[in-house]
Amino acid sequence: MVEEPDDNPYVRDPNTSFSPVEDLSEAAAREQVRDLREALEYHDYRYYVANDPVVADRTYDALFDRLAALEEAFDLDDENSPTRRVGGEPLDELETVEHVAPLLSLQSSGDAAEIREFDRRIRDAVGDVAYSAEPKFDGFSVEVVYEDGAFERAVTRGDGQEGEDVSANVRTIGSVPLHLSDAPDFLAVRGEVYMPRSGFQALNERRIERGEEPFANPRNAAAGTVRLLDPGTVADRPLDVFFYDVIDTSATLTAQTEAFDLLRDLGFRVNDRTTVVDDVEAVIDYRDRLVAARDDLEYEVDGVVAKVVDFEKREELGSTARHPRWAFAYKFPARTGETTVERIVVQVGRTGKLTPVALLDPVDLQGVTISRATLHNAAQIRELGVREGSTVRIERAGDVIPEVVEVVEGGGADDDFTMPETCPVCDGTVVQEGEHHYCTNASCPAQLRRSLRHFCSRDAMDVEGVGTEAADQLVESGLVESLADLYRLDADDLAALDGWGERSAENLLAGLEASKDVDLGTFVYALGIRHVGSERARALAAAFSLDDLMDASVDDLLTVEDVGPEVAEAVVSHFDAEANVETVERLLDAGVTPERRDRGTELDGLTVVFTGSVPGYTRSELTELLETHGASVTSSVSGETDYLVVGENPGQRKRERAEEEGVETLDPEAFEERILSRLD
Structure with missing residues (x-):
């Protein structure tokens, strides 16, 4: 329990008849600001945490307004002042920060x-x-x-x-x-x-x-x-x-x-x-x-x-x-309810996956109004016997996502639902993989937002500033209709978007320009081919040039280690789509130059782990730099680790683990001297 501040005049029954701000000396203003902040923090605790306020709302408001006036008049702003609870200046972007210790799932x-x-x-x-x-x-x-x-x-x-x-x-x-x-x-x-x-x-x-x-x-x-x-x-x-x-x-x-x-x-x-x-x-x-x-x-x-x-x-x-x-x-068990299927439509997700969706007669399910529910795929529709007009039972899977789990009445095989042969959003080619169907056009508006975020992510082209909100804005504004359009953006168009400024626009354009010189494996990963993660992308880049990869058959691809039939089919399907080939060609025309980088041997056998940030580098830059010279960069410390590099804002757990395992730690300066100097 937080104790009431002693001798603070603004805690209980405060007198809010203040003298004019201009009559205060700077010393008196600082003292009043200190007392007001302490009192308002205590009142916040009593109201939000203890649920037992000790002053009326109008009194709180008067104290708050007085503090804001003093902070402005005497330039006494503080980022942790109670006045900051009403919000500060808009941000250009959200920065990425390493956790103190891993936040694991359960x-x-x-x-x-x-x-x-x-x-x-x-x-x-x-x-x-x-x-x-x-x-x-x-x-x-x-x-x-x-x-x-x-x-x-x-x-x-x-x-x-x-x-x-x-x-x-x-x-x-x-x-x-x-x-x-x-x-x-x-x-x-x-x-x-x-x-x-x-x-x-x-x-x-x-x-x-x-x-x-x-x-x-x-x-x-x-x-x-x-x-x-x-x-x-x-x-x-x-x-x-x-x-x-x-x-x-x-x-x-x-x-x-x-x-x-x-x-x-x-x-x-x-x-x-x-x-x-x-x-x-x-x-x-x-x-x-x-x-x-x-x-x-x-x-x-x-x-x-x-x-x-x-x-x-x-x-x-x-x-x-x-x-x-x-x-x-x-x-908990999922909540359940019954309603009628009005229509079945197909939704295209951000991975290109086509999902049948039941549009429902709205039903209140434990306080939440549900008007649509997923049907997952055509096979499930056939298995359940769902059709338009059916009475169905729905559940909220994981207490969040509504799904149809049973037909109560009006089911059957009449008017069987069939998946479309072309994408209902972009008219692109649809391919079937197992029970699921996918649009193969990476520039399909329904999946372009996801493609943009992936393409610009740290392990791909490493272009900062294209998060969820920015990707939505770029697509909705019409500035980006395919991945290649990123390299046609200009500062004026970006600065005109809500929440963007000159600096954020210039930073994005500079990041795009810097991304043009890229490793072939990184570029292949950035294209967002289904089932092709960063390691598979590097393996494909080691086995094929870009042109050969785009022309490769399933049999050709199966010769690469860790590439099975599902992955091979996904790669072939990706480059069979004319829109995807056009995107690659336009990226190359824009100056993107993916090149296969030979792996050096200077750091062969070395295993390195990072915690915190190393000034002058992103994590992906350091990983690529070390791995291209023979080192292995892993995410956790073990007895096989040679060095733990401890940068700014490091996590505590990795350092503790390094001490337990007897792993040598290096600060950024020692890292430069002991490891990076070998690459000169």
């Missing part, structure tokens, strides 16, 4: 037998344990870091190793502390940003009134809001957060219960349904009780999480590359 299942098996493995390994039983929130996970008690940054989960810096947006959430009293020197916590149900419904009502598309569910609304570039827009949306893990800290913690005590003492919002149980049957009972209560909660939950309480036993159990062995998510 083993999960809705089958009681699976969690009992998890419990058996735990007890076989470390003996009797207690579990922390916690709601599994259906929101958006973030890492929040504090240094010397001050909010430092907030980062999305991303791929678990690194995510996007959303600090400006998370600062706007009232339940996120900006300053911590009596805090450890360093603290990294994990929380779940969510949109309360009532706030979600109100937001959707406003969007519909403005003629905008409503959000599908609270999770999508929260995730989309957190990643906006305008913190002012974020501040206007009803976000909240629960904190549930201490990722890293300079304090000493030995159990999950101590972690929760620390979070509560520091003023973080912790869910009051969290409890400790002695065995797995109590976890199952906890889950069943939460299933019964979930429709009455103001937040969405899709299961419960069981975590071993004792940290020493967690350490002994360890983790896989994807999830900790000491935690398990026991999922």
